[in-house]
Amino acid sequence: MPRQAHLWRGVIEEYREWLPVTPQTPVISLGEGGTPLVHSGWLSGIVHGDVWLKVEGNNPTGSFKDRGMTAAISVACGEGAKAVVCASTGNTSASMTAYAAHAGLTPIVLVPHGKIAAGKMAQAVMCGATVIQLNGGFDQCLQVARDLADQYPVALVNSVNPVRIQGQKTASFEIVDVLGEAPDLHVLPVGNAGNISAYWLGYREYAEAGISQNTPAMWGFQAEGAAPFVLGHPIEHPETLATAIRIGNPASWHLAVAARDDSAGRIHAVTDQQILSAQRELASREGVFVEPASAAGVAGLLNSAAEVERGATVVITVTGHGLKDTETALSGVDSIVDSVIEPDVHAAAQVAGLV
Numbered sequence: 001m002p003r004q005a006h007l008w009r010g011v012i013e014e015y016r017e018w019l020p021v022t023p024q025t026p027v028i029s030l031g032e033g034g035t036p037l038v039h040s041g042w043l044s045g046i047v048h049g050d051v052w053l054k055v056e057g058n059n060p061t062g063s064f065k066d067r068g069m070t071a072a073i074s075v076a077c078g079e080g081a082k083a084v085v086c087a088s089t090g091n092t093s094a095s096m097t098a099y100a101a102h103a104g105l106t107p108i109v110l111v112p113h114g115k116i117a118a119g120k121m122a123q124a125v126m127c128g129a130t131v132i133q134l135n136g137g138f139d140q141c142l143q144v145a146r147d148l149a150d151q152y153p154v155a156l157v158n159s160v161n162p163v164r165i166q167g168q169k170t171a172s173f174e175i176v177d178v179l180g181e182a183p184d185l186h187v188l189p190v191g192n193a194g195n196i197s198a199y200w201l202g203y204r205e206y207a208e209a210g211i212s213q214n215t216p217a218m219w220g221f222q223a224e225g226a227a228p229f230v231l232g233h234p235i236e237h238p239e240t241l242a243t244a245i246r247i248g249n250p251a252s253w254h255l256a257v258a259a260r261d262d263s264a265g266r267i268h269a270v271t272d273q274q275i276l277s278a279q280r281e282l283a284s285r286e287g288v289f290v291e292p293a294s295a296a297g298v299a300g301l302l303n304s305a306a307e308v309e310r311g312a313t314v315v316i317t318v319t320g321h322g323l324k325d326t327e328t329a330l331s332g333v334d335s336i337v338d339s340v341i342e343p344d345v346h347a348a349a350q351v352a353g354l355v
């Protein structure tokens with residue numbers, strides 16, 4: 001008898017009863033979700049608790065966006081959409097384009113000119129998107145995307161589309177399902193603020209249903225040059241090398257503030273230097289290579305380690321894969337190759353420090 005395979009079916013089939021789909025909704029899935037929860041001995045030691053990494057770079061297009069996108073594209077298809085549009089700092093566009101290609105929809109993406117990591121741009125191009133680069137930032141892209149959807153026959157799938165948040169909340173469900181209880185603290189980067197809102201929704205729904213007894217404090221971290229929540233107002237010219245979270249006027253402002261305040265949480269800032277250093281340490285200490293924005297939560301936890309209660313269970317969402325932006329990752333490295341030698345075993349042993 002062959003062993004029974006346990007195939008993860010994607011977040012819609014795994015969590016169907018929690019999502020705004022009907023039996024008639026076509027399920028457009030690339031097998032997203034079911035991502036690893038990796039224990040970090042390094043961070044656990046620093047906070048004197050148990051720290052887990054929710055590795056969202058393992059999703060089909062390499063970021064957490066796929067959870068919301070399977071839901072949004074499926075619903076859009078069910079409603080008869082032929083074309084979809086989004087504004088993006090790169091990951092939403094990579095995700096939307098892949099799901100649109102799978103569904104046979106026409107994808108249109110609006111991105112800030114020259115501010116998208118090469119890997120993300122390649123994803124959108126390869127999946128057949130019309131890529132429009134805009135002279136402006138993400139916030140201006142979102143305005144144009146909204147206007148396009150208002151005035152032309154194209155469906156908007158940014159996280160202002162509530163179906164996106166619904167799909168993304170499944171990450172909280174997975175965490176509780178695996179740990180058996182909600183963590184004490186959930187840490188994640190904040191940009192347009194859809195994800196912190198989605199996690200909080202998921203944790204609340206599981207608690208209200210009695211599946212978990214508690215909800216975590218939500219700790220969000222923004223890049224210092226793009227930290228409207230920390231300043232308390234939108235900013236016109238956000239700047240950070242973590243381009244994924246280079247956003248000055250987050251769309252889910254009220255939802256994120258509610259997540260922060262209702263959970264007795266916080267949204268603080270970290271510097272670009274702290275982000276790069278956390279990115280490097282996470283890769284070299286745990287083998288988890290994430291993109292710069294994804295390291296913001298790790299940088300934030302390191303800054304605030306002394307404020308974490310001893311023995312706490314902490315989950316950090318690392319949102320996107322490091323391979324999306326190798327240029328920024330390597331920008332802080334002096335030389336990619338340590339040594340160039342002739343093909344000789346002794347020479348190799350010598351430079352490897354084995355002799």
Ligand code: F0G
Binds near residue numbers: 063065091190196
């Ligand atoms: N981390 C990564 C890797 C992201 O791509 C984003 C957002 C965030 C964190 C922040 O999440 O916006 O829900 O607060 N990227 C969007 C995009 C804006 O267009 O790909 P958020």
